[in-house]
Amino acid sequence: QVQLVQSGAEVKKPGASVRISCKASGYTFTSHDIIWVRQAPGQGLEWMGWINPNTGGTGFAQQFQGRVTMTSSTSINTVYMELSSLTSEDTAVYYCAREGGLTWFDPWGQGTLVAVSS
């Protein structure tokens, strides 16, 4: 079955960077974009950006421009999201999801908790 499996929880200090992986299985990896979404504690979903695993093309929400990098490795069907210059406001659960169409995402990864604390 189609599945996305993310890397484990991270604890980081302010100013550090974090890299999260998202490994896909059960479908042709290069046929679908992957998006990243985050959810701060008790808050809603925030769309961060997308990556085309085939071309490496990316697009990001303005609030993350210059601070986020998304890459892919087609040899191991994995995409990565790196967020730098972390602050406490980046504490959240980060999800990857497969883009089925421009406006819908399925399935989602299980989520990765990133806690930023001094």
Added chain:
Amino acid sequence: QSVLTQPPSVSAAPGQKVSISCSGSSSNIGDNYVSWYQQLPGTAPKLLIYDNDKRPSGIPDRFSGSNSGTSATLDITGLQTGDEADYYCGTWDTSLSVGVFGGGTKLTVL
């Protein structure tokens, strides 16, 4: 502040029907399909509705979606206690060139 506006909470009794609204603008809902997601406590979001009114396989027909201009609605009939969750609408904003979500609606089944 979310680009799409949802009511913070709705509630209804088991067996009843509830509707969750999602209001946007001409550059998002008015120009693109809407999807809906269910997020049970402590879990990842799950796709319920895509392309305004289509259900993925395995989603019961108790869940239905509709779209009218710059607003969309998720209807849930025959409410069950297991439907208690947060529900999010989502779409693409053509002007901003980003994906957008509503702020989420917490459904309580009394």
